[in-house]
Amino acid sequence: MKKGISRRNFLKATGIIGAAAASPLSLVEFSWGKGSEENFTVAHISDSHLTFINGNEFVRNFDKGLKRAVTEVNFMRPKPDFVIFGGDLAQLGKREEIDHGLEIMSKLRYPIRWVIGEHDYYLDLGKYWEEKVSKLHYSFDHKGVHFIVLNSILTYDDWMFNKWKSPEERMSQMARLDNPQGSPFMVKDKQIAWMKEDLSKVSKDTPVVVLSHSPLYKIFKPWNFWTEDAEKVQAVLKPFKKVTVLHGHVHQILYNQIGNITFQAMMSTAWPWPYPVSYAQAKNAVPKLTVFMNRAAPHSERDATGWSMININNGRVINDFRLWENTNRTLKYDEKLGYPVDEKYQNPENRIPPQEHY
């Protein structure tokens, strides 16, 4: 009884009981597994950017996004085996923000696998995160799939240790997306060596899912839609038959296929980002394969934000985007074509006007 009351209070507090009950729930289904028929489902939540203002005040808008995702994941059917958090729980890496995020995430009924983002890292270089949240890189196996979690938001030592007067200054510089003083994300050799060693024990036909914050390929350097040593990471993954990278950071629908590796970006619960094609002053390498998400209506606070249900079938990801205030989208790996395809919009004839970004 007591438990029931506290859950009801939580739902009331988030104010979305009706919305959650009325909306279909999204999940990511991994369908694969070496010689195993076992398919399973996980949820992916990312980029909540909880922002501390003062005292007990946080930015209301961003709190609402994460709380909504947590509530919806709890209602999700089939139930997820676990929940992935894709990084950037906090905005400026503050303890208040990480604590606040842990409190909201503690309402989840499922275990969480954490990925660190640059907004969680650059104040104390991951110290508080390691103490309270999770290791920064690790691997695990689940129902025949090998998962690798990377800390992909490292950067050059000089930028990290020598360039800034204080940890606060370093954090605020890294937090600015369009910063000309910024520095590209890196996995770095030490972690790549660990990854190589970790994968040496995994057979080549075992499906591999890599969880990172930054995209492990190069899209647009000015906004760090970019990992400087991506090619080195890709080379380590090359011998494996089925590889999927699920990443955060870009706050938009973005997918690509490079050789054997499928890349998929996850939505943010906080706010959407424009596609780099919208910046008239710099060239970009946005994948042609991606069918863009709808341009967001600024007056719909949760438009172009959301989370993903991931179904894993035979080692491939079916990504069900749950897009609040927008039509849901499903991305599915096409075995014949050898790349992921949007179920409804991949055919150019089916595209709609809001998918045009300029």
Next chain:
Amino acid sequence: MIKTFKFTILTLITFALFASPAISDEFTKKDLERWQAEFMTAVKQGEKLFHSSLGRNTVSCDMCHPNATNTHPETYPKFQKQLGKVVGLREMINWCIINPLEGDALKMDDPRMIALEAYITYERRGVKLDPGKH
């Protein structure tokens, strides 16, 4: 004597008319440089404001609009659903300050408003005008 005086005056007037450096609208390269520098000062101020907290919740414009993307200054004036009418860019800037940034509107001629407009339009330079476009 008077004649000479008249002649001198006439000469002086003629000289003033045709040889003065104060010819009203023939500007020099130096003028252009100065005006451009003044404009870029406004752009720089705008960039700073765009990346700072203009409201009460620490949120800044660049968080949704890196390099001022998706502001589309070339499409104004245009119909803005949330305001229910055709508005200019400055009114939309104020909508953002009031709503996502939870702040107070700037006056239309506030130097900060002009600076924001300078930065937003500068980041979109070269894109053709397309008023009304959505």
